Amino acid sequence: MKACFCKSFRIEHPVILAPMAGVVPDPLVAAVSNAGGLGIAPLWHVSVCDLRKSVRSIQQMTGKPFGVNLNMEFPSMEHLDACLEEGVEIISLFWQPPGEFLAHAQSGGAKVIYSAGDAADAKAAVDLGADAICAQGWEAGGHVRGNVGSMALIPAIVDAVGDVPVVAAGGIADGRGLAAALALGASAAWVGTRFLAAAEADVHPDYLSHLLAASENDTAHFDDLFDLGWPSAPHRALKNSTSRMWEEAGGLPLGERPGEGDVIATTGAGADVLRYQSKSPSSDLTGNVEAVSMWAGQGVSLVREVQSAGDIVRDIVNEAKATLERLREYQ
Ligand SMILES: Cc1cc2nc3c(=O)[nH]c(=O)nc-3n(C[C@H](O)[C@H](O)[C@H](O)COP(=O)(O)O)c2cc1C
Structure with a gap:
């Protein structure tokens, strides 16, 4: 499957491992990238020294593109500089407007994905030069930037940002969700909750068992x-x-x-x-x-088993292809 985000970020499949602080270890990032998706390492909450160690370890485990996520609520230029010095090519920024971090990352040779919660937020980042926008819907697990569900948010942001690729986040846990996101104009999916049940994730067994048992109401x-x-x-x-x-x-x-x-x-x-x-x-x-x-996001009811990260990427892609094929009957 080829899409605009994949071309500009040089990945094979439009599946992105959402950064999830504290539960995404380096091998999970590398496994998603090695499977043809894009792993994003959440490294804003670790020391600069540990950030460098993680980046080097991911580089040893994969030669494929991967990114590092920084949190603009706790901005640290030292963290960004360390990423650039270590050769990180993709920086994901979330929570607060990207400000000077965006141009600084780009001047160091990195592409920037900015996570937005509404169209105005996305447009402001694109006006500053963001290379891609992650549209995070209200269904999402973890910290949630906006108040709008993915179904309405994705096309609103797609319409606001012109040619800039949009990645859809929030409630996407399988290939049907990826296909829906593509139909709404996104060109990749940013998947968090489903990857909490990856074999490589660093989640506590009690947390995992609650995730696997949860319904969409929980x-x-x-x-x-x-x-x-x-x-x-x-x-x-x-x-x-x-x-x-x-x-x-x-x-x-x-x-x-x-x-x-x-x-x-x-x-x-x-x-x-x-x-x-x-x-x-x-x-x-x-x-x-x-x-x-x-x-956890509302898509948690679709998370029913522990699988390797590579299998999760392949399942999502194959199911999206089957879904798009099934939709041909409506043409
Ligand atoms: C456990 C957890 C931790 C998260 N930590 C971060 C983070 O450190 N940085 C970030 O940009 N987003 C974080 N998020 C949000 C995800 O990147 C993503 O937007 C969200 O998981 C997508 O929705 P989904 O869970 O329905 O797939 C976190 C989400 C979860 C579930």
């Missing part, structure tokens, strides 16, 4: 719930004991909530994970993982 969009460490950043996660406790107490702001300060888990490095903290439940946690922020 996530909720919260304006501010798992906001300790990252306030005022709406997000989507599985409903859990923390969200129920908070709702039963009236959905109070931080400072007035039940169980605040509870240590609910501990990281492998020995750090406390507090109730209401923004934290991906990675495999090194011990404790009450069910009460941690178990990010």
Whole structure:
């Protein structure tokens, strides 16, 4: 399958591994790129030294294109410079407008994908020179930039950005979703929740079992719930004991909530994970993982088994081809 995003980013299949901080280790990034998709490593939350180590390790595991994701809520030019010095060719920027980071990345030889939550946000980034836009719909897992579902958002952004390729994110977990995104004018899909069940993902077994059992009704969009460490950043996660406790107490702001300060888990490095903290439940946690922020998108009901990342890429592509073939009867 060839599409505009694939041509400009030199990949074979229009399937992108969404960056997901804390649960996407280097081998998962490399596996998606090696399968012909595009792996994007979330490295904004690690030290510059660890960023360099990750980039080098991914480069050793794949000769194919891959990207690095940086979070403009916590901007660090040092992180961007390290990426450019290490030869990273694709930078993904999300959450806040890209500002000077975009031109700086491009002057260092990288292409920039900007994640947008509405057409005005996307257009502003394109006016600054963004090479591609990730249109993130409200169905998405993790931090959610906008308020519009993918079905309406994708064509709105496609229409706003002219020739710039658009990648669709949010609720796409299989080939039917990829085909739908292509029909709406996107030229690739940015897939998060489905890859949480990749064999290479670094997710805690309790988190994984909740993902595999969840229905499309089991996530909720919260304006501010798992906001300790990252306030005022709406997000989507599985409903859990923390969200129920908070709702039963009236959905109070931080400072007035039940169980605040509870240590609910501990990281492998020995750090406390507090109730209401923004934290991906990675495999090194011990404790009450069910009460941690178990990010997931509404497409979670389509995630039913653990597979290798390469098989996930191939399944999505093959199912998209079959779907597009089936749609020929409507011509
Ligand atoms: C566990 C998790 C962590 C995430 N962390 C990041 C991140 O670090 N950077 C980012 O740009 N997006 C992050 N996101 C959002 C994803 O990149 C993507 O937009 C979203 O997963 C797409 O929706 P889907 O989950 O329905 O496929 C995260 C999503 C999840 C589920």
